[in-house]
Amino acid sequence: MDTRSKVLQLFKALHRTRQEVFKGDSQALEAARQKINSEFRRDLTELSPEKITELLKFGSDVEIILRKTVIQGVLSNHGTISIAPRKEILLDNLPFTENPTQKDT
Template sequence: MATGNLRREVLNSFKALHKTRLKVFDGDMRALNFAREKINESYKNNKNITEENIITEQLALAKAVEVEMRTTIVQAKEVKPGVYEAKFNPETVKMDNIPFNDSETEIEFTTKRKGNKVEITKKNVGCCQQQGQST
Protein backbone atom coordinates (compact mmCIF):
# COMPACT_ATOMS: atom_id res chain seq x y z
CA MET A 1 0.00 0.00 0.00
CA ALA A 2 1.34 3.44 -0.91
CA THR A 3 0.77 5.66 2.15
CA GLY A 4 0.16 5.30 5.85
CA ASN A 5 -3.05 7.35 5.64
CA LEU A 6 -4.45 5.03 3.00
CA ARG A 7 -3.50 2.01 5.09
CA ARG A 8 -5.31 3.56 8.08
CA GLU A 9 -8.39 4.28 5.94
CA VAL A 10 -8.49 0.67 4.75
CA LEU A 11 -8.26 -0.61 8.31
CA ASN A 12 -10.98 1.83 9.43
CA SER A 13 -13.29 0.71 6.60
CA PHE A 14 -12.66 -2.94 7.54
CA LYS A 15 -13.56 -2.19 11.16
CA ALA A 16 -16.62 -0.13 10.17
CA LEU A 17 -17.98 -2.98 8.04
CA HIS A 18 -17.55 -5.44 10.92
CA LYS A 19 -19.20 -3.06 13.43
CA THR A 20 -22.10 -2.58 11.05
CA ARG A 21 -22.35 -6.33 10.53
CA LEU A 22 -22.58 -6.88 14.31
CA LYS A 23 -25.28 -4.22 14.66
CA VAL A 24 -27.38 -5.16 11.63
CA PHE A 25 -27.36 -8.94 12.11
CA ASP A 26 -27.50 -8.91 15.92
CA GLY A 27 -28.63 -12.32 17.17
CA ASP A 28 -28.52 -14.03 13.75
CA MET A 29 -25.42 -16.21 13.93
CA ARG A 30 -25.79 -17.55 10.39
CA ALA A 31 -25.93 -14.05 8.89
CA LEU A 32 -23.16 -12.79 11.19
CA ASN A 33 -20.83 -15.60 10.14
CA PHE A 34 -21.66 -15.27 6.44
CA ALA A 35 -21.09 -11.50 6.47
CA ARG A 36 -17.82 -11.92 8.40
CA GLU A 37 -16.56 -14.44 5.86
CA LYS A 38 -17.53 -12.20 2.92
CA ILE A 39 -15.89 -9.09 4.40
CA ASN A 40 -12.70 -10.96 5.30
CA GLU A 41 -12.58 -12.68 1.90
CA SER A 42 -13.01 -9.38 0.06
CA TYR A 43 -10.21 -7.66 1.97
CA LYS A 44 -7.94 -10.69 1.67
CA ASN A 45 -8.48 -10.84 -2.11
CA ASN A 46 -7.58 -7.15 -2.43
CA LYS A 47 -4.65 -7.00 -0.01
CA ASN A 48 -2.02 -6.91 -2.78
CA ILE A 49 -3.44 -3.85 -4.53
CA THR A 50 -0.86 -1.04 -4.47
CA GLU A 51 -2.29 1.57 -6.87
CA GLU A 52 -3.75 4.46 -4.89
CA ASN A 53 -6.60 5.16 -7.30
CA ILE A 54 -7.80 1.54 -7.15
CA ILE A 55 -7.52 1.52 -3.34
CA THR A 56 -9.54 4.76 -3.21
CA GLU A 57 -12.22 3.19 -5.43
CA GLN A 58 -12.36 0.12 -3.19
CA LEU A 59 -12.66 2.36 -0.10
CA ALA A 60 -15.61 4.16 -1.72
CA LEU A 61 -17.23 0.81 -2.48
CA ALA A 62 -16.71 -0.36 1.13
CA LYS A 63 -18.31 2.86 2.44
CA ALA A 64 -21.27 2.43 0.06
CA VAL A 65 -21.74 -1.18 1.20
CA GLU A 66 -21.57 -0.15 4.85
CA VAL A 67 -24.21 2.57 4.32
CA GLU A 68 -26.39 0.14 2.34
CA MET A 69 -26.21 -2.42 5.15
CA ARG A 70 -27.13 0.16 7.79
CA THR A 71 -30.05 1.66 5.88
CA THR A 72 -31.71 -1.26 4.06
CA ILE A 73 -31.34 -4.48 6.01
CA VAL A 74 -34.29 -5.43 8.22
CA GLN A 75 -34.36 -8.55 10.35
CA ALA A 76 -37.60 -10.49 10.48
CA LYS A 77 -38.29 -13.37 12.81
CA GLU A 78 -41.28 -15.73 12.68
CA VAL A 79 -42.97 -15.54 16.08
CA LYS A 80 -45.80 -17.90 15.17
CA PRO A 81 -46.80 -19.52 11.89
CA GLY A 82 -47.37 -16.80 9.32
CA VAL A 83 -46.65 -13.95 11.78
CA TYR A 84 -43.33 -12.15 11.65
CA GLU A 85 -41.74 -9.57 13.90
CA ALA A 86 -39.47 -7.07 12.15
CA LYS A 87 -36.48 -5.43 13.80
CA PHE A 88 -35.59 -2.03 12.35
CA ASN A 89 -32.43 -0.07 13.03
CA PRO A 90 -32.83 3.65 13.72
CA GLU A 91 -31.05 4.33 10.41
CA THR A 92 -33.28 2.05 8.35
CA VAL A 93 -34.82 3.97 5.49
CA LYS A 94 -38.58 3.67 5.69
CA MET A 95 -40.84 4.42 2.75
CA ASP A 96 -44.58 4.87 2.46
CA ASN A 97 -46.34 1.54 2.32
CA ILE A 98 -49.73 0.90 0.78
CA PRO A 99 -51.65 -2.10 2.17
CA PHE A 100 -52.19 -4.84 -0.40
CA ASN A 101 -55.75 -5.13 -1.68
CA ASP A 102 -56.36 -8.42 -3.46
CA SER A 103 -59.26 -7.02 -5.49
CA GLU A 104 -57.16 -4.19 -6.90
CA THR A 105 -54.16 -5.95 -8.36
CA GLU A 106 -53.75 -3.51 -11.23
CA ILE A 107 -54.97 0.08 -11.28
CA GLU A 108 -54.95 2.60 -14.08
CA PHE A 109 -54.86 6.32 -13.29
CA THR A 110 -55.81 9.11 -15.66
CA THR A 111 -55.40 12.82 -15.04
CA LYS A 112 -57.20 15.80 -16.54
CA ARG A 113 -56.24 19.43 -16.05
CA LYS A 114 -58.98 22.02 -15.67
CA GLY A 115 -57.40 25.40 -15.15
CA ASN A 116 -55.41 25.18 -11.91
CA LYS A 117 -57.14 21.96 -10.80
CA VAL A 118 -56.10 18.39 -11.57
CA GLU A 119 -58.73 15.66 -11.68
CA ILE A 120 -57.47 12.12 -11.04
CA THR A 121 -59.59 9.14 -12.05
CA LYS A 122 -58.86 5.62 -10.79
CA LYS A 123 -59.96 2.58 -12.78
CA ASN A 124 -59.48 -1.09 -11.85
CA VAL A 125 -58.31 -3.05 -14.86
CA GLY A 126 -58.08 -6.43 -13.13
CA CYS A 127 -55.27 -8.88 -12.85
CA CYS A 128 -53.09 -9.64 -15.84
CA GLN A 129 -54.08 -13.32 -15.50
CA GLN A 130 -57.74 -12.37 -15.81
CA GLN A 131 -57.20 -10.46 -19.03
CA GLY A 132 -58.04 -12.54 -22.05
CA GLN A 133 -60.31 -14.82 -20.03
CA SER A 134 -64.01 -14.60 -20.74
CA THR A 135 -66.20 -14.01 -17.69
Protein backbone atom coordinates (compact mmCIF):
# COMPACT_ATOMS: atom_id res chain seq x y z
CA MET A 1 0.00 0.00 0.00
CA ASP A 2 1.43 3.37 -0.91
CA THR A 3 1.95 6.17 1.58
CA ARG A 4 -0.89 8.31 0.28
CA SER A 5 -3.36 5.46 0.80
CA LYS A 6 -2.10 4.87 4.34
CA VAL A 7 -2.48 8.56 5.19
CA LEU A 8 -6.02 8.70 3.80
CA GLN A 9 -6.94 5.47 5.59
CA LEU A 10 -5.70 6.89 8.91
CA PHE A 11 -7.48 10.21 8.29
CA LYS A 12 -10.78 8.39 7.71
CA ALA A 13 -10.25 6.09 10.70
CA LEU A 14 -9.65 9.05 13.01
CA HIS A 15 -12.83 10.76 11.81
CA ARG A 16 -14.89 7.56 12.20
CA THR A 17 -13.53 7.10 15.71
CA ARG A 18 -14.25 10.77 16.50
CA GLN A 19 -17.87 10.32 15.40
CA GLU A 20 -18.30 7.22 17.53
CA VAL A 21 -16.50 8.46 20.65
CA PHE A 22 -18.13 11.92 20.76
CA LYS A 23 -21.57 10.92 19.45
CA GLY A 24 -24.20 13.42 20.54
CA ASP A 25 -21.69 16.07 21.67
CA SER A 26 -21.59 18.62 18.87
CA GLN A 27 -18.98 20.80 20.59
CA ALA A 28 -16.53 17.90 21.09
CA LEU A 29 -17.23 16.56 17.59
CA GLU A 30 -16.38 19.91 16.03
CA ALA A 31 -13.27 20.45 18.18
CA ALA A 32 -11.97 16.97 17.31
CA ARG A 33 -12.73 17.51 13.61
CA GLN A 34 -10.81 20.77 13.58
CA LYS A 35 -7.86 19.24 15.45
CA ILE A 36 -7.60 16.21 13.13
CA ASN A 37 -7.85 18.39 10.03
CA SER A 38 -5.30 20.94 11.28
CA GLU A 39 -2.79 18.24 12.25
CA PHE A 40 -3.01 16.61 8.83
CA ARG A 41 -2.87 20.01 7.08
CA ARG A 42 0.21 20.99 9.12
CA ASP A 43 2.18 18.01 7.82
CA LEU A 44 0.78 18.07 4.29
CA THR A 45 4.11 18.96 2.68
CA GLU A 46 6.20 16.42 4.62
CA LEU A 47 8.38 14.41 2.21
CA SER A 48 10.67 12.42 4.53
CA PRO A 49 9.58 8.73 4.53
CA GLU A 50 10.90 8.30 8.10
CA LYS A 51 8.95 11.30 9.37
CA ILE A 52 5.79 10.18 7.54
CA THR A 53 6.11 6.70 9.07
CA GLU A 54 6.53 8.29 12.51
CA LEU A 55 3.46 10.50 11.99
CA LEU A 56 1.39 7.52 10.81
CA LYS A 57 2.39 5.57 13.93
CA PHE A 58 1.49 8.53 16.15
CA GLY A 59 -1.89 8.98 14.45
CA SER A 60 -2.64 5.28 14.76
CA ASP A 61 -1.79 5.39 18.47
CA VAL A 62 -4.08 8.40 18.94
CA GLU A 63 -6.94 6.56 17.23
CA ILE A 64 -6.48 3.54 19.53
CA ILE A 65 -6.33 5.72 22.65
CA LEU A 66 -9.50 7.58 21.64
CA ARG A 67 -11.35 4.36 20.89
CA LYS A 68 -10.27 2.45 23.99
CA THR A 69 -10.01 5.03 26.77
CA VAL A 70 -12.33 8.02 26.21
CA ILE A 71 -15.65 7.89 28.04
CA GLN A 72 -18.30 10.57 27.73
CA GLY A 73 -19.94 11.91 30.83
CA VAL A 74 -23.11 13.99 31.09
CA LEU A 75 -23.51 16.41 33.98
CA SER A 76 -27.02 16.39 35.41
CA ASN A 77 -28.83 19.21 37.21
CA HIS A 78 -28.13 17.50 40.54
CA GLY A 79 -24.36 17.73 40.14
CA THR A 80 -23.88 14.08 39.26
CA ILE A 81 -22.24 12.71 36.15
CA SER A 82 -23.72 9.80 34.26
CA ILE A 83 -21.71 7.78 31.78
CA ALA A 84 -22.59 5.31 29.07
CA PRO A 85 -19.38 3.46 28.19
CA ARG A 86 -19.07 1.89 24.76
CA LYS A 87 -18.61 -1.87 24.39
CA GLU A 88 -14.88 -1.54 23.50
CA ILE A 89 -14.16 0.09 26.85
CA LEU A 90 -15.87 -2.46 29.07
CA LEU A 91 -13.59 -5.21 30.35
CA ASP A 92 -14.47 -8.53 31.89
CA ASN A 93 -14.85 -8.16 35.63
CA LEU A 94 -12.59 -10.69 37.29
CA PRO A 95 -13.35 -11.62 40.91
CA PHE A 96 -10.81 -10.70 43.58
CA THR A 97 -8.66 -13.50 44.95
CA GLU A 98 -6.22 -13.39 47.85
CA ASN A 99 -3.75 -15.67 46.08
CA PRO A 100 -3.68 -14.89 42.36
CA THR A 101 -2.10 -17.53 40.16
CA GLN A 102 1.05 -16.68 38.25
CA LYS A 103 0.98 -17.05 34.49
CA ASP A 104 3.91 -18.82 32.89
CA THR A 105 5.72 -16.55 30.46
